[in-house]
Amino acid sequence: MLLATKMLITTASLLVLLTIVGLVRHRRLDEKYACLWLAVGVVMLLAPLATPVIDHLSTTLGFYYPPAFVLLLAFLGLCLINLQYSVVLTRLNKHNKQLAQQLALIDQRLREMEHHTS
Numbered sequence: 001m002l003l004a005t006k007m008l009i010t011t012a013s014l015l016v017l018l019t020i021v022g023l024v025r026h027r028r029l030d031e032k033y034a035c036l037w038l039a040v041g042v043v044m045l046l047a048p049l050a051t052p053v054i055d056h057l058s059t060t061l062g063f064y065y066p067p068a069f070v071l072l073l074a075f076l077g078l079c080l081i082n083l084q085y086s087v088v089l090t091r092l093n094k095h096n097k098q099l100a101q102q103l104a105l106i107d108q109r110l111r112e113m114e115h116h117t118s
Contacts, residue, residue, distance in 0.1 A: 006048040013045035036081065 020037045023029035029037075047054070047070075058069035 001048060001051050009048050010045060013041055013047075016044060017041040036084070040077070 017038065020029065020034055020041060024031060024034045054070060055066045058066040061069065063069040063072075
């Protein structure tokens with residue numbers, strides 16, 4: 001890998017890490033999600049150093065073009081992140097529905113109480 005490419009990847013990784021830290025500091029990203037993205041940034045940061053390992057692993061697994069192997073790993077990683085967000089969204093939707101139902105019951109009881117007092 002060319003030195004310029006390694007520098008570009010390193011710079012992009014550092015920008016990702018700094019962005020994540022900034023988002024956490026300004027409370028725009030929860031710490032539990034920040035850990036996942038910090039791990040992504042660290043993997044990006046270490047990737048240029050692991051080029052021989054990636055080349056050997058991809059050849060061992062039958063990939064004749066190592067960047068295709070890296071692309072597959074990135075795609076699988078994004079699929080896992082997407083799955084995690086889907087689980088979180090499902091949980092939040094269920095919680096939202098329960099809250100709406102409880103609010104409707106409280107509203108109904110309040111109206112009944114107002115009706116009986118008048």
